[in-house]
Amino acid sequence: MTDDANSMWGGRFAAGPDAIMEAINASIGFDQRMAAQDIAGSRAHAAMLAAVGIISDNDAEAIREGLLTVLSEIETGTFAFKTELEDIHMNVEARLKELIGEPAGRLHTGRSRNDQVALDFRLWVRDQCDATVGALGALQSALVGQAEVGAEWVMPGFTHLQTAQPVTWGHHMMAYVEMLARDVSRFSDARARMNECPLGTAALAGTSFPIDREMTARDLGFDRPSANSLDAVADRDFALEFLSSASICAMHLSRLAEELVIWSSAQFRFVMLSDRFSTGSSIMPQKKNPDAAELVRAKIGRILGATVGLFTVMKGLPLTYSKDMQEDKEQVFDAADNLMLALAAMEGMVRDMSANPEALRAAASSGFSTATDLADWLVREAGLPFRDAHHVTGRLVALAEAEGKDLPDLTLDQMKSANAAIAEGVFEVLGVDNSVASRTSYGGTAPDQVRAQVALWKERLA
Numbered sequence: 001m002t003d004d005a006n007s008m009w010g011g012r013f014a015a016g017p018d019a020i021m022e023a024i025n026a027s028i029g030f031d032q033r034m035a036a037q038d039i040a041g042s043r044a045h046a047a048m049l050a051a052v053g054i055i056s057d058n059d060a061e062a063i064r065e066g067l068l069t070v071l072s073e074i075e076t077g078t079f080a081f082k083t084e085l086e087d088i089h090m091n092v093e094a095r096l097k098e099l100i101g102e103p104a105g106r107l108h109t110g111r112s113r114n115d116q117v118a119l120d121f122r123l124w125v126r127d128q129c130d131a132t133v134g135a136l137g138a139l140q141s142a143l144v145g146q147a148e149v150g151a152e153w154v155m156p157g158f159t160h161l162q163t164a165q166p167v168t169w170g171h172h173m174m175a176y177v178e179m180l181a182r183d184v185s186r187f188s189d190a191r192a193r194m195n196e197c198p199l200g201t202a203a204l205a206g207t208s209f210p211i212d213r214e215m216t217a218r219d220l221g222f223d224r225p226s227a228n229s230l231d232a233v234a235d236r237d238f239a240l241e242f243l244s245s246a247s248i249c250a251m252h253l254s255r256l257a258e259e260l261v262i263w264s265s266a267q268f269r270f271v272m273l274s275d276r277f278s279t280g281s282s283i284m285p286q287k288k289n290p291d292a293a294e295l296v297r298a299k300i301g302r303i304l305g306a307t308v309g310l311f312t313v314m315k316g317l318p319l320t321y322s323k324d325m326q327e328d329k330e331q332v333f334d335a336a337d338n339l340m341l342a343l344a345a346m347e348g349m350v351r352d353m354s355a356n357p358e359a360l361r362a363a364a365s366s367g368f369s370t371a372t373d374l375a376d377w378l379v380r381e382a383g384l385p386f387r388d389a390h391h392v393t394g395r396l397v398a399l400a401e402a403e404g405k406d407l408p409d410l411t412l413d414q415m416k417s418a419n420a421a422i423a424e425g426v427f428e429v430l431g432v433d434n435s436v437a438s439r440t441s442y443g444g445t446a447p448d449q450v451r452a453q454v455a456l457w458k459e460r461l462a
């Protein structure tokens, strides 16, 4: 075999590849990240081949031990990856042959690199779904911690980044807990859907060997073997689902990151980020920059880019495997790594940051934030239709604005000038604490509601 142009498939080739051909063809530079998955797949395959009598128990045992040696060489960094061996599958098999000789050549019975790569990549993405769900849980816990500390701290709730109504700090933190919970469920759904084993579908058509696909599926933790061999080697929708979930998650992180950037500015002073997650300026000594938040805000760029990238690679590909599909991995690896980094950085920032309740309250008390409470009072206590109440309140806001005051600073007579039915009791609803305390509808911002949600989530995340 050594005389062949390629020890894996050189039988029909007279000459080796051009150097450029080798360079564009090789994936070992990046798919070595799937070494553990590749070896797990080969071990399951060899055990199955022996169990059904396709290879001898002795050969299976030699393969098993050889693969363990290869794995430890890779883990300890002594394995010599070779570009001329193209990818992780052929690198592992070639080394196995050096180690155990002839039985190594029997490992590839009843499978192909097409189902092998579909398997390895699925296993890798499946692991990554689990890791991401874990990191999301840690960030949720950090947010719940913040919500618990400031369940009743009043802050402005915004629409259009204009003061809208007072809300509580705890409620704002818990909003992200809910968003991240949907991210968790997206990764979990994707994982459940991808959990079918492609191993044994071989090149594209299945195999004539009496293999046991139920056995390998079970050994590798899959729910079942995939039911159509063409589909199993041809689709990468599992990676696209992972990337789509990652993109939505990165979008959520980007919004929280943006809020941290705004809130930590000298103009807002809503939060102080810790030194551990900030940087200084080389020229302006007073600066403390929210670099980690800015980078988390930006990560959506490459993660969504990877998603668009893989969609573009896959679109229009005829069934089944085409080498285009080798371009599926790098972007997924990059997106996965950067999402994990962003989640860890966000968790650290959220855990470490301290909110400033005085600044939050001062901001909540300005900008006529209780105007809706005034309109609601007019409906409830004076029997006005809401539209009229809205109008009366609008006139009072204009009056207060003209006088450079906020609503609670107007006199009762000034109030009455807009509507005679207004009475002393109105001032009770104009305070921000009363405002938030009154929002007791399910899902509302009242501190009691927030505390109930915090308790629920602490239990769920425990």
Ligand code: ARG
Pocket: 027, 031, 086, 087, 113, 114, 117, 321, 323, 325, 326
């Ligand atoms: N390195 C290849 C990939 O990542 C493995 C599959 C190769 N299959 C083939 N028929 N050339 O897609």
